Amino acid sequence: MSPFRRKSSAPVDESVTSVTPGEASAPARRSYTPSKKELGRETPKRPVAGRRPAGPTKPLSKEEARERRRRLRAESSAEFRREGGPRDRGPAKLLARNVVDSRRTIGTWFFGGALIVLLGSNQAMPPIVRLISNILWGVLALGVVIDSILISRKIKKLVQERLPTSGERMGSLYLYAIMRSITFRRMRAPEPRVKVGDPV
Structure with missing residues (x-):
């Protein structure tokens, strides 16, 4: 037989190929790591940051x-009515609001009485009407002063008992409560969380 005989190109059946014992027991190469594709997995695609919608956005008409x-203003106003602003935050401010909202204050009648006094003080009015208007103005002013003192004393007592380390200045807290006390209840922001007569 010639040593230069060409090998057959016919496919070799691997099932019947003889394997030596050394080859059968040889471990797989340690440096080989199967890919995720070979294991039947696929790498998930990352979402594209800032991807724009497929279709172009239609510009809004004037209406x-x-x-x-108008809707954004209404939502902002409703949120302010519920939560208030930065000056309304803090447990001490909440306590002051509850003190004011739990009682009937003379200050709620202050602006209405001031309007009556303004009309009654007109020089065209009879002297008796002007006199009554001045007396009413004095009574309202005195009532607001007394009511403000009572509210401030109660706030000071409750803050010292419940929030001794709040760090809130008592003068600004008194002014905050007094300004709320002369505002109509329905116009107060944040809206009252307690009813008149509820314990604080």
Whole structure:
């Protein structure tokens, strides 16, 4: 037989190929790591940051833009009515609001009485009307002063008992409560959380 005989190109059946014992027991190469594709897995695709919607956005008409602004203002006003602003935050401010909202204050009649006094003090009015207007103004002013003192004393007592380390200045807390006491209950912001007569 010639040593230069060409090998057959026919496929070799691996099932019947003889394997030596050394080859059968040889471990797999340690440096080989199967890919995720070979293991039947696929790498998940990351979402594209800032991806824009597929279709172009339609510009708002003047009526739609006006309605959108009106809706945003209403939502902002409702949120302020519920939560208030930065000056209304803190447990001491909440306690002061509850003290004011739990009682009937003379200050709620202050602006209405001031309007009556302004009309009654007109020089065209009879002297008796002007006199009654001045007396009413004095009574309202005295009532607001007394009510403010009582509210401030109660706030000071409760803050010292419940919030001794609040760090809130008592003068600003008194002024905050007094200004709320002369505001109509329905116009107060944040809205009252307690009813008149509820314990604080």
